[in-house]
Amino acid sequence: DDAVMKEFSLSANSNQRKPNSHLSILSMVDAWNKLQVNPYDNLICQTPPFRLRLGIAEYLFKNEELLEESIETALYDKSIRGDDLEFHSAVRDWSAIINYGDIEGYKLHFNQTQTFFKDRLEHGRHQSAEMIKRLMKD
Structure with a gap:
């Protein structure tokens, strides 16, 4: 698994690993837990992008x-705070648009x-398809 993940790294130098908070993944799993959602029971789990996530x-x-x-x-590395703040801001923006039922704002943001x-x-x-194929093979 590690070898495949390294092979598909977006980093220019995949040998030089930098710690990551994986805030989007932690948030997604936390949301499933709080909402008592089992992702395996959802049909969206069958789509390649979702299967990858x-x-x-x-x-x-x-x-x-x-x-x-x-x-x-996530708690202590200040060097990634900017990236985590960008993620937080994006989630907050989407959440506000959805909560207000702003379909025009949604379309604009989506586009x-x-x-x-x-x-x-x-x-x-x-x-994504290639990574899934490789990970399923191992």
Whole structure:
């Protein structure tokens, strides 16, 4: 698993590992727990992007050392606070739009996000599918 994860690293130098809070993964799993949602009971779990996120969450939570490192990093590593704040702000923005039922704001925000990722989506789909295939094989 580690070798496959290294192979698909987005880092220019995958040998030089930097601790990560994995805040999005921790938040997702915390939300499932608080809402008493079993992701395996949901049909969305069958989509490749969701299976990839679920697999990453499983990988994180089955590796106690990595999970502890993620929690420590989230609490004490100030070098990643900017990235974590960006994540927090994005979640807050989406949450506010959804809570207010602002469909026009939702469409605008969605379209801006879609434009930002437009040139990256096909490569991301290919990478995700290949990673899932490799991880399922091992």
